[in-house]
């Protein structure tokens with residue numbers, strides 16, 4: 247694709263140059279995404295099935311032959327500041343940016359979180375295109391990438407970064423030797439996921455000062471055992487990856503756990519009353535705190551067997567679908 251033209255008036259150019267095509271602000275309608283998890287107690291057959299399903303999904307992704315995500319009921323208007331034709335960059339606030347992949351079947355969002363000293367990139371994109379040039383366009387400060395979890399679509403370009411942080415969880419240490427993290431197939435869902443060097447370990451709950459801005463790393467198992475959130479109490483933000491977005495929340499993949507999902511939701515709501523905005527790994531970039539409350543209600547009703555699911559086909563397998571408020575939960 248032809249390179250985009252230099253735009254110097256872009257609002258993302260305040261601490262760097264920008265070689266992106268500026269686009270007028272517009273509303274972006276986003277939507278549901280399917281995926282899932284498997285409880286660890288499920289038979290291996292189901293784990294194997296889900297891996298086959300994920301492989302089929304990956305193979306089909308480029309052309310959406312198995313179906314592209316359907317529009318979500320809740321749509322988040324996003325002001326697009328710039329694009330290179332694949333990635334869209336949108337401003338959340340003066341120091342926070344979403345780098346989105348609207349053409350990718352799962353419509354990923356990664357986030358630039360800028361401090362006065364350094365920048366954090368939360369998730370490394372699907373890898374369809376290298377996200378590094380986009381993050382470099384937003385900031386020239388030293389950038390450390392930290393994945394929300396290591397599913398293949400969140401570590402796609404992680405190898406392009408020199409500084410990589412992970413939260414010091416047992417599940418992460420299990421896959422690390424001499425600070426080299428090697429994702430297993432069950433963790434990454436892709437045989438193509440590469441290993442990478444971890445340059446920084448953050449303790450769960452640790453406050454990370456990036457210069458006038460403090461982030462807290464929170465373990466939030468549920469979608470996957472290694473899922474984390476970054477909470478910025480001062481701004482009321484919780485960056486949550488696949489934990490919550492306006493689409494289908496996959497709770498049938500290996501290591502997923504509905505009970506842990508509920509406990510993590512309660513932890514976010516109870517320990518972080520400052521959270522006002524949830525920043526999502528897929529579909530629309532943000533959801534309000536109320537969506538977390540709705541997630542807690544839906545998970546509770548499922549676990550208490552008060553919710554009535556519908557059976558739906560998901561890439562060749564029958565799963566249960568529990569509708570929530572602007573999201574749904576897919577599980578076995």
Ligand SMILES: [Zn+2]
Pocket residue numbers: 395397469470488
């Ligand atoms: Zn995931």
